[in-house]
Amino acid sequence: MMKRLVLLLIAAIMLLAPTGAQALSVGDWGGWPTLGMQFGDKCAGYLGYSNYGGTTSTSWVLAKVDYNLTKLGDVQTKAGIFYWLTSPDAGTQLGLTWGAAIMPVNNLSVGFDIILAERNSNPGADATMDILPGAVFTANLTLF
Secondary structure, three states, X not given: OHHHHHHHHHHHHHHHHHHOEEEEEEEEEXXXXXXXXXXXOOEXXXXXXXXXOOOOOEEEEEEEEEEXXXXXXXXXXXXXXXXXXXXXOOOEEXXXXXXXXXXXXXXXXXXXXXXXXXXXXOOOOOOEEXXXXXXXXXXXXXXX
């Protein structure tokens, strides 16, 4: 599974790079290792993967898009949407975020995202909706 996901991420990067991606980054979104692509000054997309191999191996796949809003001094505000899928139970989450980040050095961005709302669904259970369930730390290191 891990090899397939790595190959999928590499293929996504190779396909997206010539279509307008301006920068590639590696980072962290609330504990998720991510690969990010910057599209212009306003939009960025992230793919992430995490695996916990305890008694039952569980994998999570994340897709996230951020849209840059206003810049207040050195602080860049952003709005975003995320989706993640959990395997093997096929649970999903869809959420909206608002966040801010600063760049302490030229190619490093650190900040936070407040999860404004999220919808959780699992097979065989009722879907739930949460308002302001939490916040996550974000970091991105631009590679090129």
